[in-house]
Amino acid sequence: MARTVLPGPPSRFGPRDIVSEALAGVLRRPGRSALTMLGTVLGIGASVAVLGLAATASGQIGARFDLTEATTVTVADHPVTDGVPPGANPQSGFPTDADARAGRIEGVTAAGVWWRIPAEHLRISASPAGGPAAPDLAPDLALIAASPGAVAAMHPALTAGVTLDRYAQSAELPVVLLSTAAATRLGVHRLDAQPAIFIDGLPYTVIGVYEDTARLPDPRPGLIIPGSTALARFGNPGPGTDRAAHLLVATRAGAAAVVAGQLAVALRPDAPDRFTVTAPPDPRTLRDPVRADLAGLLLALAATCLAVGAAGITGTTLVAVVERTPEIGLRRALGARTHHIAAQFLTESAVLGALGGLVGTCAGVLTVLAVAAARDWTAVLQPWATLPAPLAGAALGVLAGLYPAVRAARTDPLAALRSG
Known part of the structure; x- marks a missing residue:
């Protein structure tokens, strides 16, 4: 008489278990994890530093324009x-x-x-x-x-x-x-x-x-x-x-346009048309293109660093998948589902990316503060550029670990056990 084997309870692998296993995988080889995070640290740090330095430099450019261009009126004689x-x-x-x-x-x-x-x-x-x-x-x-x-x-x-x-x-x-x-x-x-x-x-x-x-x-x-x-x-x-003779006029900040409108008449009420008055340009028309060009060039460099960091996480996670193939096969044999394996490796990549983003954010902020202090500038750090940086690192880790996680999830448990 044949016996009927009832299926066991469904495999449960909750979020706490996933995070615990991911942290264990990260801490198992701290040296490799640190090197893996290095690319993310450089990318996120460069991004934060670039945005902070661009904002700081544009502030100094704006102040310089306010002190010179925006307070200078010239009058040319004919x-x-x-x-x-x-x-x-x-x-x-x-x-x-x-x-x-x-x-x-x-x-x-x-x-x-x-x-x-x-x-x-x-x-x-x-x-x-x-x-x-x-x-x-x-x-x-x-x-x-x-x-x-x-x-x-x-x-x-x-x-x-x-x-x-x-x-x-x-x-x-x-x-x-x-x-x-x-x-x-x-x-x-x-x-x-x-x-x-x-x-x-x-x-x-x-x-x-x-x-x-x-x-x-x-x-x-x-x-x-x-x-x-x-x-x-x-x-x-x-x-x-x-x-030809020129009149050079220094004004208080914000008064140049009003002064320019009165100079010709004040100098020669009988012949104001003899003069050409040149008012200063709007500082924003000079500052904004400089800031945009500077930020664009430096952000391109930061994007390159982020790409290098993503490639580092992808490569290291793939190596980890190959090395842990027997472990993956054992987990599958014990009832782990494909999405459990994928979630574990994605979480490991996210942890590496988040840690790299946190360290990179701190490094970028310190870089901005050091440069501003050395140049006697006022440091400008935008909250939208610094606070989400660790989350951006985590998102980068998830994207970089997506392919290795899918590959790990598709590992055949029998072949994995035989290779071990």
Whole structure:
């Protein structure tokens, strides 16, 4: 008489069992697990660092634009040439009190007239003509005439001496400000002996040396002399956009557009059309493309790191499936279902990805803080870029472990037991 074998109870492998087995598999070979997580750590860390540094850098770019571009207004003069003798320069359209007129507008912090003096036919040297002089440096230096208000708007960072003042302007003093590069070329190292340089054979006492300016009208190393002295010795500003007189206006943040709308009338109520007023561009139009380009390039690098990390998890999980084939066969023989095997390996991959994402997030945040501290910046970390990063690592682990888990689930239990 044949006996009937009743089926046993269904195999149960709950979530707690899956997590326990996955943790046991991860901790069984800690060295391999650490190396497997390395790719995810680099990918997630690079992503967090890239997003944080891009936000931090764009904040600094925006602040720089606010301090310079967004607070600078320029006014160009269009001289009237009718009735001007041949070979002579027309008189500037700016009134003699242009600095004061522009300065009375609400929101203006400094304003003044400046122009470039053509140095092609001038000699700029450290000694007078005919003496044991250094070579003529005029082609390499920018000679600028400026009123005290224009120098204040340029905001030079003095390293020695003083800046041009109203007395030097009113008295037409032969004094000059030198950039550090120009001072080095002309051999001016100290100001206590009242050194002088020579422009077209005439001496100019060096009263100050500046390292940089916030609003530099010429990128070349420069010399700045009083505007009144330039008018007396070199005549009116020359024609053309490169040599014509300009008004440089520094404003408070947010006031540039309003100031630009009032300047022409304030300078010449009788002829406001003589001037072209240039207001600063919107800082967002300059900042946003820079931020987008920077973030795009760096995120491409981060995506590459994530791909490498996913490939590492996939390869390591496949090796683990091959090594644990007898174990998989034994579990199947004891009643484990295919989805139990797949869930175990997927959980192992997710744990590796989550741990890698957590470590990578911490590394990325520390990188942003270190760079910001080294550059004296304000660190900017977006919550949407840092908080989900460990979850992104876990999701990456699941995707990377999907194929190895399916392969493990399809393992034939009899063949697996025979291979063991």
